[in-house]
Amino acid sequence: MSDTHYCCPFCGLVCDDLSVDLPGCPRAVQLSTAPALGVARSNGSEVDTAAAVAAAAAILRGARRPLVAGLACDVTGHRAALDLAERTGAVVDHMNGAGQFRNWLAFQDGGWMSTTLSEVRNRADVVVLAGTDATAFPRFFERCLAPESQFGELSRRVIVLGDSHSFPPERLAGTALAIPIAKERLGELCAALRARLAGRLVAAGTVAGMAPEQLDALLATLRAARYGVLAWNAAELDFPDADLAVRAMADLVTDLNRVGRWAVLPLGGSDGDTSAAQVCTWRTGYPLRVGFEAGGPHYEPLSHETGRLLAMGGVDALLWISALDPERRPPETDCPVIVLGRPDMTFERPPAVFIPVAVPGLHHAGFLHRMDGVVALPLSARTATGLPAVAQALAAIAKELSRAQA
C-alpha cells in the first residue's frame, strides 16, 4: 500500500494523515511554508555556513559550561545535540521545560496510570479537560474524540474544569459539564474528590468554589465512566507548585482505578519535546535537565532550567535549537548565543551566530514522537532545500571543535 500521507511535526499530535489535498490545521499550513534557503550570520554580518560553524565552535570552545537548549528538532537532531553537549560539558534543557517538568516532577514522585491517543479515541466515554481547552493541539477533538469507535458508538461526555470562556462555543455545546474553576485550585478539587471517593466527609463549605452537592455530582459522573480520561496540558498550568496539582490529578486517577478504569493523558509533545525527553532518557537515564560532568550525567530538575541558569550565570554560552517554529526565539541573555533556527526566524537582538537549518518533516526526513511517548512517526522530506539539518549543523560544529583540539 503506497503511502501518500505525511506526518506533521508542528504539535504533539503529529497527525499522520496529511496530504497535498488535506494539508492539516491552519497552524500546520502556516508552518509548512518556509524558505528553502537562508542566510547565516556571525556578529551581525552575513557569512557562509562554514564561517558560521567556525564562529559557533569558537564560542563553545571558549565556554566553561554551555547550555544546549531549545531542542525543537527531531530525534536525529536530539541525538546530535546530546553528543555535542556531552563533548562540551553542557547542560541540556528543552524550550518547553517548564511544562515538561511539572509533569516529570509529579511522575518521579509517584508514577501514574496513563493512556495513548488511539485508546482515547476508541474507549474514552468520559473525558475531563483540566485547565485546558486543548486548542494548543488544533485537531485534538477531530483526531482523538471522533465518534466512531471499534467498540460501538461512543456517547462521550466531555467535562471542562477551568475557564470555560476560553472554550470555543461550538465545543462547549457538546460538553456535558463545564465547571468554572481557577487552575490553581485543580489540586484542591482532586484532593477533595479523592477524600469523597474514600468515603470521607469533606469539611463544610465550598471546595475550589464548588458546593458539596456539586462535588458529589461530579464524582458520580467520574465513577460512572466505563473508561475515563483525565487530560491536562502542563504548559498551561503556569502557577507555583503546579507539579503538585499534576500529582493530585494522577492520584485521583489511580484511586478511580480501584473499581473502574481511568487514565491520565498529559497533553504536550509540541516542538519535539517528547522526542527530546525520550532520547535523553534512554541515553542518560534522565528526561533532560542533565549536565554532562566529569563524573557522569548530573540531573537537576529544578536548577538546570534555562531561565535560571542564564539568570544566575550558571552557564556562559547558549546554543539554541529551534527548527520547527520561527516564533520560538532564544531567551534574552548576556552570554554569547548561537542559534540554529528556521531560515525565516527574525531577531530584535541578533545572536552572535545564526545558522539557518532545515525544517524536520518539511525539508528532511526523520523521526518524531507523539505526545504519548509511545508512537514515533517517520517524518518525510516534502520540499527540497540547500539547508543543513540540525544534526548536520551540529556535527559540523563538533568536527570543527575536535579539529581545533587536535
Add this chain to the structure above:
Amino acid sequence: MLRLKNGRLYDPARGVDGLVQDLYVDAGRVVPAPGPEVRIDAELDLAGKVVMAGAIDLHTHIGGGKMNIARALLPEDHRGDRVPASDLGAGGFMHAGCGHAAPSTWTTGYRYAEMGYTACFEPAMLPANARHAHLEMGDIPMVDKGAYAMLGSDDFFLRLLAAGADPRLIADYVGWTLDASQAMAIKVVNPGGISAFKFNTRALALDEAHPYYGVTPRQVIGALARAVHDLGLAHPLHVHASNLGVPGNADTTLATMAAAEGLPIHLTHIQFHSYGTEGERRFSSEAERIADAINRQGNVSADVGQILFGQTVTASGDTMGQHRNHRHASPDKWVVMDIECDAGCGVVPFRYKDKNFVNALQWAIGLELFLRVTDPWRIFLTTDHPNGAPFTSYPHLIRLLMDRDFRNAKLDEIHPEAAAHSQLRGLTREYSLYEIAVMTRAAPARSLGLAERGHLGPGAAADIVVYRDDADREAMFGKPEYVFKDGELVVRDGRVVKVVNGALHAVKPEYDKGIERPLNDYFDRYMTVKMAHLKIADDEVCACGASKLVPHACTRHSS
C-alpha cells in the same frame, strides 16, 4: 588472519567439550585452519584459558518504551551508578550514562560486552512502539540486537480470533506484524489479559472468556503458536503466561504448556509461574512439578527469570499483573499504561529481600528449576532483566549454578523458613562449563535460528570470549580476558577497548500482503496512526542506529 592458539574450547553446537584447539579468524569469521602459505598477522596464546562463543541473552528488557519509563521513574537509582564518558582514542568514544537497574542504552551495551555477551534480544516490543524501540536499540552499542513483537491483546488479532478467522489469515497478520515491526519472534503476554484489563477485568484464567471478545487465553495461545509454527519461525511462541506471581499459578503454567497442543512453546521467566499454595503462608515451590513437565515435553523450553536480592525495577507488558502488584512497589511509585489498542505496560520498582519469606523462596524456586531441568538446551539463563535482577548479576548466578558450596552458603543467609521449605539443599547438581556454554550460547542461538552465532565452527561470526579458568566462577564470568565481536577485539580484561555497533536481526516470513487491505481499513477507521506509518522499512533500521539489518528467511509450512 588471527590465530587463537591452545585455548580450551567449549563449543556445544559441535559437541566440543574442553578440547584444546586453535581457532582462526579472518574478515570477522571463524575459518578453517589455513595452509602454510597463509600469513598469520596476529596470534594470542590462550594456553589454560577457556574459550566460548559470545553469549546470547534471549530475554532481556534492554530497549523500548517501558524501559524508558523505568529509567525516567528512577533518578535515585541512577545516582548510585553514574557512568562517566571515556575517550578510548583509536578505540572510539564511550558515552556517559547510568547503570544499575534500568541502565542507559550506552551503558547496557558496554556492560553486556564486558561480560562476554555479543547478542541481546528485547522480548517485549509493542508494534505500536516498534520505531521507538528500534531507535533505543540503535543506541545500544557493542552487541547484536533483536526484538520480539507482542501480540495477543491487540484488538485486531482478538477481532480475528473472535470472528473465527481462518488460521491462514491469522498467520498472515502475524507475518505482517513481524515484517512491519522488524521483529525476530512473537511474544504473548498474559494472553488476552492486557486487553481485558482495559475492560476493567482484574484477572483472566486460562479458560476464562475475555469480557468483550469472548475468546479465552488458551485460544489465544493456540492460535498464535499455530501461526508462529506455520510461518516457519525458528523461535517458538514466547509466552508470558497468565497469573504471573500469583500463589498457585503452577497449575496455570502446566495448562499453558498443554495449550500449545504439542507445537513448540517457550515459557518465559518460569520462576514467576512455579508457585503453589502449600504451607502456613500459602506460598510454596512447585519447581519440581514444573521441571518434570519440561523434562517430559520436548516441545517446551523455558527461561528462568531468576531473582537475586536487592533493588531492581519490574517492567512488563502485563498491565493486569503490574496493577495487582503495585502495592509492593518500592520505592512507592509505579506506572501502568494502556497502549494504542495494541497492548500496555506496567513498571513497578521492587526490592527483593533475602530475609523476606516470599522473596527468599522465589530465589530458591529459580535455582531449583535450573537444577531440576535436565536438558540445558531447553532452559535458558535469564533474570528477566531487570525484573528478577539486573543483567549484571549473571556472573553471580553462574557461580550459584556451578558451585554447590557457594550456593549452600547463600542458602544459609536467606529466610530460614524459606530455606527449610525448599529442597534446594538436597540438589547436588553443579553445572559444568559445557552446560553453561549450552544454556548461554549454543541453545539460545539454536532456539532463535542464528546459524552464524553461538558456536565456533568454521563460518561462524567471530564472536569469541576468552576467560581465565578461575575457581571463582563469578570472577571468571564477570571479567573475560578477551572478547571479540565479529573478529575485532572489543574487550580486554573486562573493559571495553573498542566501541563497535551491532546489527539488528529480524525474520522475514512469507505472508499474503492482501492482509494489508483489511488492516489499512481498520487503521483508517479506528486508529490515530495510519497502517503505513506503523511499518518500519528495511532502510529505517540503520537510520534508527543499527549497523545493518540481518534478515532471517523462514519457510512457511501449510497447516
